[in-house]
Amino acid sequence: MQTATRQSGLPRYLEIAARLRRDLASGRWQPGERLPSITDFAREFGVTPVTAREAVKVIESQGMVQCRRGSGTR
Secondary structure, X not given: OOOOEOOOOOEHHHHHHHHHHHXXXXXXXXXXXXXXXXXXXXXXXXXXXXXXXXXXXXXXXXXXXXXXXXXXXX
16 A cells, blocks of 8 residues: 655655644643544544544654543543
């Protein structure tokens, strides 16, 4: 399966992950604050929920957020 790319040459989910990292670093969300849902992120970035979920998984693997099943991402 080939992943769609943008002008940067990166897969879209990696572009979104980079944007989320910048937003977190800028203080858009406070530590411990619940982040928008995957569905909300998908709408915001104009992608499918699968792509938005992959982006969140990237920043979770980097220790920037914690995903808790049933209670969202913080």
